[in-house]
Structures are given as structure tokens and as C-alpha cells.
Amino acid sequence: MLQRILVWDVPTRVFHWTLALSFAGAYLTAESERYRDIHLALGYLLLGMIAFRLVWGFVGTAYARFAAFVFKPVEVVQYMRSLLSSHPQHYLGHNPAGAVAIFLLLALGSLISISGLGLHWEFGDEDIFEELHEIAANLMLLVVFVHIAGVLISSVLHKENLVRAMFTGYKQAANVVSIPRTYAWLGVVMALASAGFLIAYLGYS
Template sequence: MNTTSESPANASMNNTPSRDILVWDLPVRLFHWLMVLCFAGTYLTAESERWRLVHVTLGYTMAGLVVFRLLWGIVGTRYARFSNFVRGPAAIARYARSMLRGKPEHYTGHNPAGAVAIVALLVLALFVTASGWGTYNEIAGDWVEEMHEAAANIMLLIVAIHIAGVVIGSWLHKENLVRAMVSGRKTGSREGGIRSAWRTVAALMLVAVLGFWWLQWQGAPPGGLIGPQARAESSAHDDD
């Protein structure tokens, strides 16, 4: 997500001793864990009418988070920028070969394989949210709901692959990548670290998410239902 990631070739040219450096800013880390929460919550509540409001609220939150991440991928810190970690097919294939040899190339930020998963998840998250909105507003028929469910299942599959990649990468690189996404810190050269965690941006991001949840809950209809079913039940109640 920053300018240049450290590869074996770069490391061999750099005689600076490795140290604990800040790689992931706080907005990136907060985005990551909020996305984990939102996707898990939406998937687990997908079949429940009782939890429909939670399902839709988390789905819309996920879309808002993706929009933020797309913007932060342009103006954010070094390792947050797409220009730092999105690479072409040649780099992806080279990294895959190094993984198969058991000696993967090292990148301070996201590696090329991880970048593929990240981009795929961002695109799928937007598609899942859009198709979900169409489903709950009964737009274009049942095929939209089928696409919504299919996209969510594909997204779950990519999440599983991503988790497997994190586990394998942590083992091969001998570094805890999950802990790095919590603390924001990894091992690298002093020059490779970012200067600021951007806590203010993360705080504003969290306030926006919590504020949206509060507004959703304040406007919730009785029973927690939303959309066409809520209108139908409200109409039936009025008729009674």
C-alpha cells in the first residue's frame, strides 16, 4: 500500500538492519476488521427474517467501507495505495512459483497473490450489496436474488482462500500476518515504515459507521423487518 514493497532483490541491495516498522495505518486495519464483522454478520443472518434489519444494515455498511477503501487506495499511505500492490500477471505468476518452491518473495506490503484476493473481494462486496438492494426492493425478479446468493457464496470461497494464504504466508515468511493487521507492524528496513497511523481518519470512519447503525436502528419498523415484507405486515396491521 505504499510506494515500493520490499522484494528479495531489494532486500539484498539494502544493508540496513531489519526492525519493527509501521506498515498498516489505522484506517486500513479498521477497514479490514469491520469488513470481517460485516461480511460474517450478513452471511449468518441471510436466511433470518427476524434479523433482516441487521443483515441489511451490515450490508450497506460493507458497501460504504468499500467506497472508503477505494478512495484510501488512491490518497492513503504508502502500503494502502493500489499502485503499491496491484501488479500484472507476470508478477503474480512469479510470486506463485516462488510459493511453490517454498521460498516466496518477500513484500513489506501486500504480495501479488494477496492483491488479487483483495481486489476480487472489493468488487464482489459492491456486487453483493447492489444485488441485495435489488432483492429487498423486489426489483427485476427472482434472478437478482439468485445472483445475490451466488456472489455471496463466491465471496465466502475467496475469503477462505485468502485465510489459507495468510496462514501459509505466515508460516513460510515466519511472520504473524494476522498480528500485523492488528498492530500494523511488520519487520522491515527503517526507511520502509510509514510515518503516521492516521488515527484521526480512523476515528472519523468509526464515528460514521456507528452513526449509521444508530440511524438505522432509530428508523427501524416494529419487529425489525424492512423492505416489502415490512410494508406488507404494516398494511395488514392497519387493516386489522
């Protein structure tokens, strides 16, 4: 019998949506000098979220840890093939395809942030940093679209709303124990710190 299982802790959910919104906002304001301060503020926020996730990947709750979704290449291929069958493989946490997307987003987000800092603080060759920044941003946008498509496909095939799960933290499963703590206090701190940073940075600018 399926039960309602808590899978995603609050900090993981706050990270997910804050990263999504900060990247979207930074991408949309990238070409406008008028919104330069907003672009920079969102870029710093993106970097902060990535830094948090790298730490949380080692000390967070069970399904948020990197160890829970490090898959061999053959496992990724097998999962992708299973999506074409009548019984696709199901994972309570991140599936192999989703895991690949997460690592790509973290890597590209880091490259975007580092190259952006290089441009802003005028470190090294400006042309190189600008090219890296643009290429990484466009690649990340592509990964985001593929990730969204994968979420929708998985939701249909597994008959579960993965978008809702990333809001509520809950999924349906049998004979699985929920994570013991939500760390709601940390999620609240993250949300308040993010909002406070944006307000302070834009107000100062």
C-alpha cells in the first residue's frame, strides 16, 4: 500500500526554487545595462545557492546527499532505456537522468558565477570570461529545458507529480521511511537571508 513519504527537506526545496528563479532572472537581465545591478545581485545569489548545495550534498538528509544519486554511466543508460518500456525504473529520490542534470547545473552554475565575477572585478582576459559566461549560461538554459522535459515525462510515466513533490517534499511509496527531519528552520533562514541580501544589495546599489 502506498504511503505519503517525506523525501525532500525544506532547505533542498528552497535551494531548488531559489536557484531556478535566480538563474531565470539573471538570464533575462543579462543584456540590459538598466538591470545590471539586478543581474549582479541574482548572480551572487546563484553562487551562494550553489555553495550551499555543495555542502548540503555531504551533510544533508538522505535523498539530498550526493551519495544517494551518484550513478554509473551504464545505470543512466539503463534508466533511459527503461522509459521506453512498459515498466520504467522508478526512484524515490533523484533518478539517474535527474542526477546527471543536477551535476551539470551545479557545474555550469559554478562556471557562470566564476566567469561573471571575473568580468565584474576585471580579473584576467575580459574576452575569455565574457565568452565563458555566455556559453555556460546558454548551456545551462538548455539543461534546464531538458530537465523540465524529463520531469514532465517522468511524472506521466510514473504517475506522480514531481513538480508538486518539490513544493511539498512528499512522494507516494510503499515500505519506505520518511526522512526524520525537515530542517525547516534552515530553509526559513535561507529564504530570509536571500531576500535580505537582494534588498540590501539593490538598496545599496
